[in-house]
Amino acid sequence: MKATYREAVRMGLRNALLSDPRVFLMGEDVGRYGGSYAASRGLLEEFGPERIRDTPLSESAFVGAGIGAAMGGMRPIVEVMTVNFSLLALDQIVNNAATLRHMSGGQLAVPLTVRMATGAGRQLAAQHSHSLEGWYAHIPGITVVAPATHNDARDMLGLALKEPDPVFIFEHLMLYPQDGELDETGAPMPLRQACVRRTGTDVSVITYGGSLGKALAAAERLAAEGVSAEVLDLRCLRPLDTEAILGSVRRTHRAVIVDEGWRSGSLAAEITARIMEGAFYELDAPVERVCSAEVPIPYPKHLEDAALPQTATIVEAVRRVLPKGAG
Amino acid sequence: MTVTAAPGLGIERAQAHEILRAMLLIRRFEEKCAELYGLEKIRGFLHLYIGEEAVAVGALRALAPEDRVVATYREHGHALARGVPAGSILAEMYGKANGCSRGRGGSMHLFDVSRRFYGGYAIVGGGLPVAVGLALADKLRGEKAITSCFFGDGAVAEGEFHESLNLAALWKLPVLFLCENNRYAMGTALERHQSQTDIAAKAAAYAIPAEAVDGMDVLAVEAATRRAATSVRSGAGPFLVEYRTYRFRAHSMYDAELYRSREEVEQWKRRDPLRSFEVLLTGEGLLSDQEREAMEQSVQAEIREAEAEAEAGVIEPVADLLRDLQGTGP
């Protein structure tokens, strides 16, 4: 069936609310407004104000309340409007959500799901264009996922709610209006598994979230030049599916990592390191990274485009790792 | 022994002894902790509660077993007053596997979910939103429990204090906000960190009822907390109690105390909650010298046992380093 990404997210929310009375949604403007990205439109009318809760602009309080409610036996879904605002809740996320099970010697569980929009591309300027999922992926004690496809946008939420520990879902803001196809029969893919979205033999393009579409477009363009690029969608950023990454590199012997985060200390850096650790003697070329330029994301379209990974820059990076005259 | 009603205090002899013993246990336990810290049996930060015992003991007497407790990093007193065994607390400080948090938390992170003790939070203000969430869960599930949340005067300067009060009041959640105002945010005096030093008055900004009470008077603490708990239980939403109290020792084990005068400390020590209550009970004929001595012996024995339990505990093998990171079931 055809749907937009935002509709897929909404289906996931609705399924979750229908299937478990412990589930409720809270966040800024998730109710009457229908969600900043309209992901929860209509849910207040269907499920009522007890389960669709508008919060004040108090990220720390409502993320912390999500932690407490999860500890108290509920299955809260907290929507933090965007990753940019989640910085106001970092204390709750890093110091509480991620630590409580361990710090309590296993007595406490925080089955909390937090959703937020991430990424740039809408000319929203520096404060509304962060891609900080890599920061979150640094933190043990939480799971971090990035649904890049419509199926994942719908299904990952339900899987996250079945987890005994906090799960953070990063939805790239450019995806919400995109049309796509939803599978209505198959079982959802496990949460922590990477997925080869396109098979290939010459190079592994490793990416996630909002960059998947660009990577697939790059692979298509490269195919016309006779270059066979494999595209791996990480899906889960913590824990990383290291075996899938290494398996792909072992097949192609070359890797290009596409990550909208800034290059220094990025997820791309982590993946590069894992390839060095696990597949050094399989490499036939240095690993390449396509990351955001190290600058606060600027407002003008041409500069924003230049700052972000693009299909063309992915193609160029792939060409750099290929033998000369190949293809 | 006959039960003697004490018309002046409104409590029976047995209750009086229970209260006194609870405060004495905290005092002696913490004195032991200081000693063990010197011997390097306890490491890391160690924040002692000595001087503030009346608050934890009085406040927690006002709560029911099903109520939840969220505390701070200066929470040995609350854990003991809530009934967490001294042995499991001391073992925790030793970092042993028989500690109440399997040794993973240490002094600042005591947890005992079986006693609804939801732990020590060591980021100032960090426990407040969690308490709000626990209360939200109870409200959504139709539970009768209320959640008490201890925090210090320092936390009042944090955004999380204001966000949490607002949210709890907005959603009429059963939270008891319990501020232990010991007059110092670490080393910064109340007057130096608050524009409005009347903390109870701040609750009005969130339409939350509040009461300030002498935190050195255990009976006053209990009475005020009961009033507040009754209001919260009635469904009226949160209540804030400010306990005006004082910490006799340094912020964490030792400090140079450059931020307060010796005279000030001595002045507050003259209002020692333990000593005052003893004098009160003796004056009311509710405590004999023999009873006091027997109580001392019993507390000392309990602490010796706790120490033996901590010493006997085993440390977890390094192979278990990564346990309790990820749960196995929903």
Added chain:
Amino acid sequence: MSEFRMPSLGADMAAGTLLEWLKQPGDRVARGDLIAEVDTDKGVIQVEAFTTGTLERILVEPGQKVPVGTVMALIRDDAVTAPAAAPPGAGPPAAGPLPQRVSPLARRRAQELGVDLASIQGTGAEGAVTVADVERLARGAIMPTATPAVDDSAARMRGAIGAAMARSKREIPHYYLSNTIDLGPAMAWLAEQNQSRPVADRLVAAALLLKSVALALRDFPELNAWWVNDRAVRQPSINLGVAVSLRQGGLIVPALEAADQASVDELMRRLTDLVARAKGGALRASELASGTLTVTSLGDRGVDIVLGVIYPPQVALVGFGRIAERPWVVQGAVLPRPVVSVSLSADHRVTDGHRGALFLDRIDQLLREPGAL
């Protein structure tokens, strides 16, 4: 810093092959000095520099063919003292020629194959030696080498083939066997198949011969192996290297991968495609490196029997001569039959003549029932 780019030396020139640098890193270069020799479709041309300065760094090595506009060298202008920013991903500008770069995988593979890395000019990122470069050298396919300055690609190829073949004859104790096979049933089957096919889809005998070799290898896995680190390592996939002669001289051996699993039709299609791309220079690196046994046929040149030289690290080679009608005794009568000679060159360290003979016999049996191929 100025860039010296592959110049356009004519309106129709798209690319050129650098033959030789006339200046070396560190040399002074004046505007108008001849700096490099470039081979174009129209001949060898000496090209000049348009900047005065010092040749800082060479980015294209002799033998490389690059499009017009490609930066081939960096010249430090006299006026500029600070080095320009390095291109992304590049190290600091080197003062002299770059040390040889070898990918980790290529280094490992070179060790396994006993290949001398110093003799390889890399084709990978930043001129690094890749695994394909190593494997190409090991099996003696086209391989530009850095030693000594050669001025023509045919000679370079000759040199590379020579090195691989010399190594083969030096290291591999060859033995040779040959059979003559009656191709009557196979040719009849082909004629019948082709009758109903459009010209473009017609099969040639080579497809049948390749398929029979591939299937026979399933029963003789010791022949489908690579000699690595002093022992034979059986290869999991049957990749038949097909020797293709090039118009300009020399030969190249791309592989039909997993040939035993392809239908005859598919093999035919892939063979046609492979030969076309080999001649057009559009082969993939992996195709040049994956062969596990080479098949060579000189039948169309009228040769009766081919006794080939094994391509290291492979351990066997199968040769086919020409298919010709010969007198053949069938049930006591002499009849004209289409026959072909099939030969095996094999490494005696791995197999003996007995197994080799059985292998050739298996090919014979398979070709008697072409419908089952």
